[in-house]
Amino acid sequence: MKSSFRRATVAVAGGVLASATALAADVTFKDPIGDDNGPGNYVYPTDGVYTPGSFDLVELDVKDGGNVGFEVTVNDALRDPWGMGVGFAVQMVFIFIDTKEGGHTVGLAGTNIAFAEDAGWEKVVILSPQPASRVQAEIRTKGGDVAGDIVVPRRTTGAGRTISAKVKKNELGEGDPATWGYQVVMQSNEGFPDKSDLLTRKVNEYEGQHRFGGGNDADCDPHVMDILAGKGEGADSEKQAQYDMLAYECGPEGGAVKMATLTMVRK
Amino acid sequence: MVNRNRMLAAAVAATLGTLPMHAGAAEPGEIKWFGSVYAKFLDGNRNINNALYNNAETTPGEAGGDQGQGIEFELMFNAQVSKQVEIGGRIKARFNQNFWANFGGFGPQEEDERSAQYMKLRGAWARITPGYEWIDSATIGSNDWGMFDAFTQGKFRYIDRDNSSGILLQGSALGRDLRWDLARVSLSRLFQGPAYNTGELFANDAAWIGQVTYSPSPDWNFTGIYEWINDDEVDPADNNVFDGTDTVARYDNKIFGLKGQYSGLGFMDIRAAYYGSDFTIADDVCGTGLGDCRYSPTPKKDTDGEAYTLNLEFNNLGIDGLTVAAQYFHIGADYVSVTAARRESDVLLTEGQEGTWQQGRPEFNCFYRDLLDTSGDPVCGNRDSEAYNGSLGWGGWNGEVQQVVAAGLADNDFTDFDEPVAHTVVGWKGFTIVPKYRIGNWEFAAEYSNVDFDTNWQACGLVDANGNPDKDAGCIYPLMEGTNSWGLGGAYRSPYSLYQDRSMEIYAIRADYFLDIANGVDLSFRYKYIKDEDKRVTTQEGLVDAYDGYGGSVNQDWIPNPALGGCLECDDRSADYNTYGISAGYQIHPDLYLKLIYELNTVDLIDGTIDVAPIGLGRGGSWINYLTGEHEKNRVGLNFSYFLSGVEFGGTFDWFWGEYRPEFYTNDGESFVRLVPAEGVTVIPTALANIPIDKVKYDQYRMKVFMKVSF
Numbered sequence: 001m002k003s004s005f006r007r008a009t010v011a012v013a014g015g016v017l018a019s020a021t022a023l024a025a026d027v028t029f030k031d032p033i034g035d036d037n038g039p040g041n042y043v044y045p046t047d048g049v050y051t052p053g054s055f056d057l058v059e060l061d062v063k064d065g066g067n068v069g070f071e072v073t074v075n076d077a078l079r080d081p082w083g084m085g086v087g088f089a090v091q092m093v094f095i096f097i098d099t100k101e102g103g104h105t106v107g108l109a110g111t112n113i114a115f116a117e118d119a120g121w122e123k124v125v126i127l128s129p130q131p132a133s134r135v136q137a138e139i140r141t142k143g144g145d146v147a148g149d150i151v152v153p154r155r156t157t158g159a160g161r162t163i164s165a166k167v168k169k170n171e172l173g174e175g176d177p178a179t180w181g182y183q184v185v186m187q188s189n190e191g192f193p194d195k196s197d198l199l200t201r202k203v204n205e206y207e208g209q210h211r212f213g214g215g216n217d218a219d220c221d222p223h224v225m226d227i228l229a230g231k232g233e234g235a236d237s238e239k240q241a242q243y244d245m246l247a248y249e250c251g252p253e254g255g256a257v258k259m260a261t262l263t264m265v266r267k
Numbered sequence: 268m269v270n271r272n273r274m275l276a277a278a279v280a281a282t283l284g285t286l287p288m289h290a291g292a293a294e295p296g297e298i299k300w301f302g303s304v305y306a307k308f309l310d311g312n313r314n315i316n317n318a319l320y321n322n323a324e325t326t327p328g329e330a331g332g333d334q335g336q337g338i339e340f341e342l343m344f345n346a347q348v349s350k351q352v353e354i355g356g357r358i359k360a361r362f363n364q365n366f367w368a369n370f371g372g373f374g375p376q377e378e379d380e381r382s383a384q385y386m387k388l389r390g391a392w393a394r395i396t397p398g399y400e401w402i403d404s405a406t407i408g409s410n411d412w413g414m415f416d417a418f419t420q421g422k423f424r425y426i427d428r429d430n431s432s433g434i435l436l437q438g439s440a441l442g443r444d445l446r447w448d449l450a451r452v453s454l455s456r457l458f459q460g461p462a463y464n465t466g467e468l469f470a471n472d473a474a475w476i477g478q479v480t481y482s483p484s485p486d487w488n489f490t491g492i493y494e495w496i497n498d499d500e501v502d503p504a505d506n507n508v509f510d511g512t513d514t515v516a517r518y519d520n521k522i523f524g525l526k527g528q529y530s531g532l533g534f535m536d537i538r539a540a541y542y543g544s545d546f547t548i549a550d551d552v553c554g555t556g557l558g559d560c561r562y563s564p565t566p567k568k569d570t571d572g573e574a575y576t577l578n579l580e581f582n583n584l585g586i587d588g589l590t591v592a593a594q595y596f597h598i599g600a601d602y603v604s605v606t607a608a609r610r611e612s613d614v615l616l617t618e619g620q621e622g623t624w625q626q627g628r629p630e631f632n633c634f635y636r637d638l639l640d641t642s643g644d645p646v647c648g649n650r651d652s653e654a655y656n657g658s659l660g661w662g663g664w665n666g667e668v669q670q671v672v673a674a675g676l677a678d679n680d681f682t683d684f685d686e687p688v689a690h691t692v693v694g695w696k697g698f699t700i701v702p703k704y705r706i707g708n709w710e711f712a713a714e715y716s717n718v719d720f721d722t723n724w725q726a727c728g729l730v731d732a733n734g735n736p737d738k739d740a741g742c743i744y745p746l747m748e749g750t751n752s753w754g755l756g757g758a759y760r761s762p763y764s765l766y767q768d769r770s771m772e773i774y775a776i777r778a779d780y781f782l783d784i785a786n787g788v789d790l791s792f793r794y795k796y797i798k799d800e801d802k803r804v805t806t807q808e809g810l811v812d813a814y815d816g817y818g819g820s821v822n823q824d825w826i827p828n829p830a831l832g833g834c835l836e837c838d839d840r841s842a843d844y845n846t847y848g849i850s851a852g853y854q855i856h857p858d859l860y861l862k863l864i865y866e867l868n869t870v871d872l873i874d875g876t877i878d879v880a881p882i883g884l885g886r887g888g889s890w891i892n893y894l895t896g897e898h899e900k901n902r903v904g905l906n907f908s909y910f911l912s913g914v915e916f917g918g919t920f921d922w923f924w925g926e927y928r929p930e931f932y933t934n935d936g937e938s939f940v941r942l943v944p945a946e947g948v949t950v951i952p953t954a955l956a957n958i959p960i961d962k963v964k965y966d967q968y969r970m971k972v973f974m975k976v977s978f
Contacts, residue, residue, distance in 0.1 A: 034485040043443050047413040048422075052488050053530065067783070075485055077536055077580045077592070081612075083687065133858050137910040154787040154854065157710065157779075159703045160582045160590030166708075166781075192977070206396045206404055209413055217347070 026064070027178040027267050030234030031057040033075050036186065036226045039246035039260065042214040043207050045188075049081040054090055055186045055225035058161070060232075064177045067166040070095055070125060070153075072184060078158040082191075084129040088158030092189040092199060093127040098181035098264045099173040104149065109142040110197030111185060112260065113222045113246075119181065119264040123172050125151045127163050128199060129189050132156075135199065142198045181264030186226040188212070197223075218254025222246050232265035298346040304976045306338040307362070308918075311969035313660050315650075318381075319362045321659045321969065322682040323626045323759075329363060329381070330680070331656045333969050337362035340386075351398065356391035356409070357429060360384045363681075390429025406435040414448050418542045418574060418672055419494045419522050420476045421608025426681050431455070433473070441483075449477045452606065454498060458676065459605050461552050462563045465498045466517045472498045474606045486531035496520035496605050500549075518548040518565065520605050534583040541575040546603040555741035557765075557883045563745040564675030564760075565603060570743060572601030574672060578616065588705035592616060597696040598672055600721040600744075600763075608671050609678040610689035615670040617699040617716040618775055620797060621846055622664030622688045623868055623900060624755040662902070662923045662967045664688040668759075670695075675745060677759045683971055685919045693762040694722030699773075708781040716773040723767050725809050735808040738765045738883055746883070748891075755842070755870055755894055765882045766813050766838075769801035789852035789862075797844040803875075803882075804838055813882045814838070817954065824952040828878035834934045838875040845869045858911060864904035871897050876932045876939060880954030893955045896930040900965075918972035928962040 036056035037043065044050040053076030063069035072095070078088040094108060096115070103120025107113035115121060124146075128135050135152045143150055151172065153165035169177075188201035190210075203223045207213025215221035229241035249258035307319055311333025318332040339362055345355035363381040365372065372384035380387070390409030397405075409429035413422045414437070423431045433452035439445060454460065456469040465472045474496040482488035497520075502513035526540035546566060553560035553567035560567050574597065581591040594616035608614075650656070665685050671677050674693040682688070697718040704711045726736035727744060747761035775795040782788040804813045810830040817827050831837045845868070852862035874895045881891060901924050909916040931942035931951050942951070950957040 036485075043439075046437060046446070046448070048416055049413065052482050052528070053485055056485060075530065077582065131860060131908055131910070132854060133860055133908065133910045134915070136857050137912050141912040155781050155789060159588075159705055159710065159712075160580075164705065208394070208404075217350075 027062045029060045029182060029184075029228050029232030029265055029267075031059065031184075031226065031228055031232070032234050032236055032238050033058060035239040035242055036075070038203065038212075038214065038222060038225050039248065040243040042203060042212055042225060045201075045207055045210050045212060047209045049079070049090055050188075051076050051079070055188065057184055057186050057226040057228070058234075060095070060182060060184050060228065062177050062180075062182070064169070066169070068169050068172055068177050069164065069166045070127065071162050071164045072127060073162045074186070075161070077161055078163065080129075080158075082129075084189075086129050086157045088163055089129050090188055091127075091158075091163060092129070092187045093163060094185040094187060095125040095127065096121040096183040096185065096262075096264070097123045097125065097172060098183075098266070099123065099175055104146050106144075106146065107185075107262075108146070108150070108198050108200075109144065110193060110200030110202075111187065111223050112219050112248075112256070113185070113224060114259045114261045115183075116261050116263050119183070119262065121149075121183070121264075123149050123151055125153065125165070125167055125172075127153070127156050127165050129156070129158070130191065130199060138193075138199055142196065178267060181266040182228065182232075183262050183264050184226075184228050185224050185262075187224065216250050216254070218250060220250035220254060220256035220259075221248050222260035224260070227262060228265040230265070232267075298344055300342060300344050302340070302342040302978060304338065304340055304974075304978075306336065306974045308336045308972040309333050309970065311660070312967060313969075315656060316366065317656055318364050319366065320681055321684050321971075322679050323658050326680075327657055331658055331660070333660070335366040335368065337365045337367060339365075342386075351396055353394045353396075354392065355394075357389045357427075358386050359389050359427075360386045361389075361426070389427050390432075392429075402436060402438045404435075404437050406437075408432055410435055410450075410452075412450065412452060415450075415476060415478060415492070416524070416526075417608035417612035417614050418540070419478075419492050419524055419604055420450070420452060420474060420606045421604075421612055421671070421673065423606070423608065424611075441481075444483045445479065445481050447477065447479045451475050454496065454605075458564065459496075460498050461518055461548060461565045461567070462560045466500045466552075468500050468514065469498075476606075487527065487529045489527040490525070492522070492524040492526075494520075494522040494604075494606070496522075516547070516549060517552055518546070520547075520565075520603055521545040522604050534581060536578075536580040536582065538578040538580070539576065541573070542602065542604070543571070543573045544601075544603045545571040546601075555743060557739070557742065557746065561746055563747075564673070565605060565745070566601070566743045567745065568741070568743040570601040570603065572599035572603060574598045574602040576614070586704075590703050592701045592703075593698065595698045597721070598693050599696075600694045600724075602672060602693060603674065604672065605676070607673040607676070609673045609676045610669060610671060610682075611687075612671055613669045614672055615692060615695070615699065616701060617670070617718075617773055618714060618795070619668045619670050619690065619692075619773070621795070621844065621868060622666050622668055623662065623866075623902070624844070624870065625663055625668060625688045625690065625757075625759055626658045659684050660967050660969070661900070661965050662921055662969060665904070665919070665921070674762055675747065675760050679759065684921070684969060685971055688759065690759040691762045694720050695762075696721050708783060710779040712775075712777045714773060714775040716771075718771040718773070720767065720769045722763055723769055725766055725768075725805060726812055727763075727765060736766075736806065736812045738812055755872065755898065764801075764803075766803045766809060767801055768803060768805050769799070771797065771799045773797050786854040789850075791848070791850045791852075793846070793848040795844070795846040797842075799840075799842040799844070801840040802836075803840065805835065807833060807835070810835065814879070817880050822952060822954055822956060824957050825877075825954050826952070827880070827954075828934060831876070831878055832934050832937055834876070834878075834937045834939060836939045837932075837934045838879045839873070839939070840875060841873045843871045859907065859909045862904075862906040864902070864906070866900075866902040866904070868900040868902070869898060873930070873932060876934050877942065877951055877953045878934050891955055893929070893953050893958045894927075895932065897928040898925070899927075900925040913978065914974065914976045916972070916974050918970070920968075920970045922966070922968050924964075924966040926962050926964045929958055929960060931958075931960070 056075035059073040061071040080089045082089040099122045103122045105115045156165040190201040203212040203215035230238035246260045248260045251257045313333045316334040319337045341359040343357045374382040392408030395405045411428040435450045452474040454472040456465045476494040478492040480490040498517040499514040500517045502515045505513040522544045524542040528538045530536045547569045577595045579593045668690040669687045670692040677689045677691040699716040726738040727742035729740035731737035744763035748758040777793040780790045816829045848866045850864040903922045905920045933942040
């Protein structure tokens with residue numbers, strides 16, 4: 001009996017270690033703290049669930065193993081006030097990946113961003129607390145021409161300050177993930193989005209109980225609270241680089257004269 | 268649970284203007300309409316069609332339902348009237364007893380709004396953003412007050428989260444490093460006052476609350492809150508109406524709070540909160556007899572109290588994937604906040620108790636009780652009894668409990684078994700430690716909690732002229748159902764007992780594993796153990812006061828044992844809860860997710876000897892079951908969620924089975940001993956009923972399926 005128990009214990013421990021050691025070749029990007037204000041003046045909604053730092057991107061870890069693991073860390077402990085059941089609730093993260101030449105230069109519905117010509121993305125991974133089938137249903141409706149390049153992990157969870165997910169490498173493309181370009185867009189999980197928005201929370205001129213503030217009531221402003229910038233090392237100078245990328249200009253009719261245009265960060 | 272939360276959040280979002288506006292697309296003044304169609308399908312083997320909710324509703328005849336189908340239509344609107352004005356609202360035909368079987372609202376009582384299909388205004392608001400330096404916005408009308416917190420003005424709802432209304436002013440300064448909120452919130456005449464009302468003059472009763480939050484850096488922030496809740500009545504001494512009529516306070520409740528967070532250490536966040544409360548009540552509102560204001564969300568007399576929490580969250584311990592959260596908490600017995608959150612908030616880190624034992628009473632022993640209602644039927648365990656109809660059955664709620672500080676106001680009305688149950692934790696003090704570790708496809712979590720109680724006292728801390736405990740000396744705490752520490756999970760509303768000396772420990776571990784085959788299988792394993800002990804009366808003098816003979820109010824076959832014959836341990840309560848759970852979830856199709864759950868819950872309970880009756884409860888014991896013995900409850904659950912573009916289906920199917928094996932203890936020469944029934948004895952007289960000695964088998968089936976279409 002005792003030896004059976006011992007063998008089982010060793011087997012479980014071995015499995016745990018095996019699954020852990022399968023991970024290798026990490027790449028890490030850092031982002032300065034305190035730049036969770038979009039182009040420089042965005043503010044959080046006023047409801048108490050949006051605690052300071054919730055959308056302040058701190059780090060992206062990409063781990064290449066049998067699957068590719070993504071870990072996004074924010075500057076506050078994750079909480080689940082809406083009972084999503086996966087360890088976090090208010091955040092939603094888009095990880096745009098540039099795996100090769102070319103790619104899409106449009107953002108996703110509801111983000112009001114574009115990508116520079118030399119920073120097109122091939123795949124975007126969505127880390128959402130919503131059930132994967134809900135996200136997929138939204139993508140089918142609102143994903144537009146890029147729907148086929150949106151990847152939803154089979155399981156996304158949060159613990160501590162970190163949101164984690166893994167996707168099959170063949171869903172992302174060929175090559176070494178450590179050499180790819182990345183851009184992380186911090187958004188908020190909106191369970192009841194506008195009909196044209198992909199589960200994203202709006203930014204308006206005035207913040208509301210569940211709306212970000214500091215932007216424009218029209219859809220000419222980037223609905224983004226934080227992104228990677230510069231070399232992705234977390235330097236203070238990267239704040240300004242972020243503000244520059246997210247700078248926008250609205251026309252008198254509410255259209256974008258200048259759209260926020262993002263670049264990729266790579267090692 | 269999640270799906271229901273989302274539905275509720277939709278109502279809030281729409282009503283409070285959180286659904287986004289197409290400001291660029293809509294013409295100024297254009298009104299935008301949107302909404303949802305929500306259908307619910309219930310089935311179960313209790314075969315009760317009281318309502319399309321299967322909760323423990325406090326209004327008799329309006330809950331406990333496990334039958335029928337119904338559909339709700341909800342229409343929401345908002346409009347950007349101008350750059351400075353925005354409005355919104357919600358109308359809805361909701362169901363309580365609006366079964367399809369009513370054939371389109373033509374039930375037996377067509378005029379009854381519970382069964383007809385009337386559309387009703389549920390909430391309306393206007394938000395003004397004048398563009399001044401000193402104020403950002405003014406919101407007038409419906410609000411759920413989510414900008415405040417669960418200890419003061421909680422996020423609030425009764426049926427819907429837009430039931431509450433008031434005026435909210437919000438502003439900022441110092442480059443928005445400083446933000447302030449000021450609100451006047453009308454009190455609900457339905458429950459926000461002593462004896463669950465706000466008196467005869469109610470229309471201007473309100474809570475005034477202000478808070479200032481200062482966030483100068485990502486490393487720290489600080490909030491100060493002050494609230495004044497006031498219920499006035501006409502001054503009975505003012506008989507001269509020529510100069511108007513004066514008012515006097517029925518009750519006042521003042522709360523102040525300070526809370527802050529510091530994250531500058533890098534490896535650890537520190538969060539702390541302190542709240543103080545002061546409660547005053549007019550002398551003539553409640554007496555201090557045990558039956559006075561027995562059902563009330565407030566103390567019967569003036570009191571002041573405090574509550575505080577300290578959270579440490581270690582997020583960088585040098586081991587990748589390891590985090591540790593710890594909380595010290597003290598929710599004072601006298602902390603009173605009439606407007607604190609009643610549900611959908613959780614002020615403690617601990618998982619707390621399991622929902623399945625909250626209100627999941629056997630409801631069997633009253634069959635044998637010589638206690639009949641006016642129709643001559645047994646009061647409990649009868650299909651017609653309120654105790655049976657007014658609960659959600661033996662299965663209880665699924666999942667863990669939510670812990671709120673609204674004494675007497677924890678509220679679970681209009682909920683279903685798949686939603687979380689709220690439970691008051693006034694009086695709880697102790698600490699919780701929760702380590703979590705993630706490695707590879709594994710996620711581990713554990714918890715240890717040690718809970719002491721600020722409500723541990725003898726006769727509410729009252730003594731007579733001789734210094735002995737005296738329960739009749741004017742206990743200021745409402746007893747309500749009086750089952751706080753009596754039943755398995757007890758009542759969720761009242762945290763008070765006359766005599767208590769309780770402690771509780773919670774141990775829990777959980778392991779989640781993502782099995783990476785095909786679409787991936789979400790596997791989960793968990794175990795929880797709770798040790799809950801209450802010595803109740805701890806002195807001989809207390810025994811004399813507590814167990815004083817129960818004149819004329821209990822089972823006539825039972826022979827009272829005044830003062831328990833001096834046996835101090837004879838009223839002790841000891842409960843050992845075990846929960847074992849395993850589940851597997853699988854994305855069987857891109858649109859369909861299935862989850863299969865098995866749980867085993869056991870309780871080994873000794874709830875005093877057969878000589879003991881609830882102290883001071885008298886005939887109110889009709890709600891109480893005899894529960895000493897071994898309880899075993901198995902659950903197989905099947906959950907599904909199915910999404911198509913614009914529509915969501917979800918459902919829970921539960922099958923329960925198990926048994927209760929009664930055990931009996933008695934007082935044998937001042938000692939607590941197991942009672943072995945003599946040959947031929949089939950029932951044991953207790954204060955609650957003549958309890959059959961045989962084990963009782965249970966099974967329950969229940970189903971809830973819903974469809975929600977958003978448009």
